[in-house]
Amino acid sequence: MLFAGRRSRARVREALDAVRSAVADAEERELPVLFAQASADLLRSPGSPAEAWVDFELRSAEYYSLLAELSGSGPDRDAAEGFLPAGIADRVRALRLDDTLLRVSLRGYQAFGARFALAQKRVIIGDEMGLGKTVQAIAALAHLAARGETHFLVVCPASVLINWTREIRARSTLRAVPVHGAERVTAFADWREGGGVAVxxxxxLHLLPEGAAAEVxxxxxxxxxxxxxxxxxxRRSRAVAGWAEQVERVLFLTGTPMENRVEEFRSLVRQLRPELAPSVSTTHGAAGSRAFRRAVAPAYLRRNQVDVLAELPALVQVDEWEEFGAEDREAYGEAVASGRFMRMRRAAYAVPGTSAKLERLRELVDEARDNGLKVVVFSYFREVLAAVGDALGPDVFGPLSGSVPPARRQELVDAFSSVEGHAVLLSQIQAGGTGLNMQAASVVILCEPQIKPTLEHQAVARAHRMGQVRTVQVHRLLATDSVDQRLVELLARKDRLFDAYARRSDLAETTPDAVDVSDAELARRIVEEEQRRLAGDTDRA
Structure with a gap:
């Protein structure tokens, strides 16, 4: 370079500056970590082309999001970071998330959400329905556990307690301790002594020992x-506030867009950041969601699906596990004793007023309404759809059933699709699961698992098809210790690779029953298993 011309030296310096800038940008985006993950995980050699395809199908979100991040073609960073002011966003990005206790790969926006909760300490994450608020919370807990914290507390509606417990165990190595029901005192003592995540x-919450928050x-x-x-x-608010006063880090989760409910937000933020509440004005909500987010940025992060669509899988499936109430359990026991398989399958809705499944369905529909999303509810049983219709009110469309002429079915679907914003369509899975396009809906609720897997696949495909512009969320309502659990377990024993291939074969396209378990055989096995299980429970009692 000593003997190079002035112009050549200038070009070399420009090239060096460009390299330094590229390296700095790569480090900021954590590309070395991403490349290491790719080489160790996604780029490992599959056992066969078939296994490679199945792995891609099962983890397509991880492939697509990693490729997007590596190529720099992911979503706009400001949008994925909730349009936070630069100072807050920089502070959040500077925090390195410890994922050693996680069992799941996070999307970029999910990792940012977990870091936001950790960096800002007392916050609300209000991401739109389906973006993975639960896994962001678990990631924050896992980070703290890796850094030496031993006790954590999750408070949630009863309808999602089982899901939280399962998600914590599936997504992390953290110990989950349900503190609920008749055994809550014993469970709480176990958590206080052994640590983990109490759910x-x-x-x-208000029934837990007085002074426990300050002690633990x-x-x-x-x-x-x-x-x-x-x-x-x-009472529930006072109980939460009592614990929040004793805890340094508090994370509120809600899918309700707070910019539309400024008074509610002010009430929530007062529990987290009292000093911020007076500065929250109704004019912020009126100014639009981005203006609202910037005004409340120290305590609020929200991303919509459109903000992070490039990182989302096309299909999000969630198993919603619920526990029978006393009346539903009695109805289920009678159905099992009589050996009536179909009655067992719909027992969770036998007493609508106390049905845990129905309560969870209402919550899902309410959240979809808050986000302006259309919902399709599928069930095999007309009686179940009638109970759902009564619970949701007269504004629902349908139900579509075998007794409804095909032309009328299409009219109902068209009317449902033409509604601006939120709407709900009810359908028997046999009638609406084939031949109709429902891509206006982006939330699908299955009231019970189906005997034939193809029935579920075909029903979901009504919404998840060409023309769908949103991520489709599928919520399958399941009851623990019931026919639902037996059915899910039995179907899961089928070879996954065979299923994946069979569903794509010409044979499966023309004769979908070819890959399904015999209805009669499956029903007989489940009834016998449940009769033995309940008889054993009675003997132990």
Missing amino acids: TTFDA RPGMLVVDEAHFVKNPEA
């Missing part, structure tokens, strides 16, 4: 469906 309900001081308090505590005078 309790709003109604059970969890590393983080997570409150799911935080809009449940918007009324500061309610």
Whole structure:
């Protein structure tokens, strides 16, 4: 370079500056970590082309999001970071997330959400339905556990307590301890002694030992469906506030867009950041969602699907596990004793007023309404759809059933699709599962698992098809210790690779029953298993 011309030296310096800039940008985007993950995980040699395809299908979100991040073609960073002011966003990005105790790969926006909760300490994550608020919370807990924290507390509606417990165990190595029901005192003592993540309900929280919050001081308090505590005078709100006062880090989760409910937001943020509440004005909501987000940025992060669509899988499937109430359990026991398989399958809706499944369905529909999303509810049984219709009110469309002429079915679907914003369509899975296009819907609720897997696949395909512009969320309502659990377990034993291939074969396209278990055989096995199980429970009692 000593003997190079002035112009050549200038070009070399420009090239060096460009390299330094590229390296700095790569480090900021954590590309070395991403490349290491890719080489160790996604780029490992598959056993066969078939296994490679199945792995891609099962983890397409991970492939697509990693490729997007590596190529720089992911979503706009400001949008994925909730349009936070630069100072806050920089502070969040500077925090390195410890994922050693996680069992799941996070999308970029999910990792940012977990870091936001950790960096800002007392916040609300209000991501749109289906973006993975639960896994972001678990990632934050896992980070703190890796850094030495031992106790955490999750408060949620009873309808999602089982899901939280399962998700914690599936997505991390953390110990989950349900603190609920008749055994809550024993479970709480176990958690206090052994640590882990205690998962309790709003109604059970105030029943925990007085002074426990000050004694245990969890590393983080997570409150799911935080809009449940918007009324500061309610007992559940006072119980949450009592714990929040004793905990340094508090994370509220809600899918309700707070810019439309500024008074509710002010009530929630008062529990987290009292100093911020007076500065939250109704004019912020009126100014639009981005203006609102910037005004409340220290305590609020929300991303919509459109913000992070490039990182989302095309299909999000969630198993919603619920526990029988006393009346439903009695109805289920009678159905099992009589050996009536179909009655067992719909027993969770036998007493609509106390049905845990129906309560969870209402919550899912309410959240979809808040986000302007259309919902299709499928069930095999007309009686179940009637109960759902009664619970949701007269504005639902349908139900579509075998007794409805095909032309009328299409009219109902067209009317449902033409509604601006939220709407609900009810359909028997046999009638609406084939031949109709429902891509206006982006939320699908299956009231019970189906005997034939192809029935579920075909029903979901009504919404998840060409023309669909949103991620489709599929929620399957399941009851623990019931025919649902037996059915899911039995179907899961089928060879996964064979299923994946069979569903794509010409044979499967023309004769879908070819890959399904015999109805009669499956029903007989499940009835016998349930009769033995319940008889054993009675003997032990």
